[in-house]
Amino acid sequence: MSYLTRALNWSPRYTLNIVGKGAAARAELSALADIRNGTDQVVQAPATELFAGDVRLGQSQPSFDEDSLRGNAGSVSSALSVGNIVSQGELGGLYRFALTQPLTLPAKSIVTLPFLKPVLTSFQAFSRLNTGFQPNDAEGTLQRAYRLKADQRLPAGVVSVLEEDRLTGQASISELAKNTEFILELGADPDVRYTRTVVIQNVQRGILGGGSRTYRVTYTLRNEQAQPRRAEVREEIYGAQVVLNGKNAERSATAVLRFDLPAGGSLSQSYTVELPQ
Structure with missing residues (x-):
């Protein structure tokens, strides 16, 4: 794993929007992904995968209990604007998602992206x-x-x-x-x-x-x-x-x-x- 893998982590947050009351209530669920760069360096990744699940690293490395992010260093992305996050299925018990555009995170920053729209x-x-x-x-x-x-x-x-x-x-x-x-x-x-x-x-x-x-x-x-x-x-x-x-x-x-x-x-x-x- 690269240093970028250990430097970044992510977590989803959901919104349950309820319309109506009592037994007649209806609801929609949506999610955003908060991607965090906790380092003092700018992180640039032309290709990024999000892993959801119990991701455990070696004892000398940090461990992200629920979610981990993998980024591959490359050319600089010009802005924080990125495309959708798309599902890539399952890998060894983890669930993978991919960003469709390059990602740049300034030092000590959080980028929030639209994530899931489950039914x-x-x-x-x-x-x-x-x-x-x-x-x-x-x-x-x-x-x-x-x-x-x-x-x-x-x-x-x-x-x-x-x-x-x-x-x-x-x-x-x-x-x-x-x-x-x-x-x-x-x-x-x-x-x-x-x-x-x-x-x-x-x-x-x-x-x-x-x-x-x-x-x-x-x-x-x-x-x-x-x-x-x-x-x-x-x-x-x-x-x-x-x-x-x-x-x-x-x-x-x-x-x-x-x-x-x-x-x-x-x-x-x-x-x-x-x-x-």
Whole structure:
């Protein structure tokens, strides 16, 4: 590898532009590539490849955990204006992209280029709660979230979410294969609240001690928004033996409750779990 390889690195950043609200929301995803020259020298490269993935160099060299850039020294490029970045497919588990024009980076500079324009094959706005089982009542708010899939591989980066052209949150994504579902969680959703109640339905005593308890867990979700809202509750349950809604599981199980909340309305759902005591 040349010195230029070790001097440069790059990272993508995404924009998720959302139009509409609630279940009717639609979205577009786009990406820019930030190419950084952290040295005190001008870097010139007539041919440049971007590698996305886990790029590890030798112990005496820097390591770029997610992305690396390779540049070949050559003639001077007259301006920072460059063409599109095009995909070159996969190489040894890494994904390659190429610049279609020469690249010049001044010392200590960042050049930002249009990168990807993936098509979202699925998009869903919803409220979300991920929690663990506890045998006691609780209440609180859900989280604002978006569930997505894209029609092409996405390098790791930060996603900025815009609603009505206003920044409403940011979240990081790891590298994702084509049509891999991912979820962006952007913070509390004060308009979707929950009440959780727990009732002991049955207690079984073992002949030699031990035994089990069966709990009925009920979630009541209320939507204060003026439009319908999808919501999802996931509870992770752990135990030597878990019986969730009558089905046995070893050591762990996940209770999943999905809601289509009406505007200004509420819904309740329950599950049962038997755990050793």
